[in-house]
Amino acid sequence: MREALIILAVIAILLGLTAFKYRKQLAAMLEIWRTIKKLQRAHRNPEQVASASQDSGTLVSCARCRTWVPADRAVRLGKTTTYCSTTCLERAARPA
Numbered sequence: 001m002r003e004a005l006i007i008l009a010v011i012a013i014l015l016g017l018t019a020f021k022y023r024k025q026l027a028a029m030l031e032i033w034r035t036i037k038k039l040q041r042a043h044r045n046p047e048q049v050a051s052a053s054q055d056s057g058t059l060v061s062c063a064r065c066r067t068w069v070p071a072d073r074a075v076r077l078g079k080t081t082t083y084c085s086t087t088c089l090e091r092a093a094r095p096a
C-alpha cells in the first residue's frame, strides 16, 4: 500500500514537471482548441460571425509564412497573432 502511494506521488511529480516543461505548447494547444471551437461555431452560424468581425476588408500577415490574408479569413490565435490557415497555425504550434 505504501509503495503504491509512493509510485502515485512520483507519477504526479513527473506529470507536473512535464506540464511545466511544455507549458508554452500546452498554452498554444489550448488556444488552438479554442480557435477550432470558434471556427466550428462560425461554420454553424456564419452570419453572426460576419457581423461580429469589425475589420473585414483589411489585410493581416500570417505570423508564420508572412502571407497577407483578409482579416475576416485569417485564423486568429489570441488577440494579436494571425495565421493564413490552420496549417500554419498547427506548424507554428508544433515544438521545434
Ligand SMILES: [Zn+2]
Pocket (backbone or CB within 6 Å): 062, 063, 064, 065, 066, 067, 083, 084, 085, 088
Ligand atoms: Zn501562413
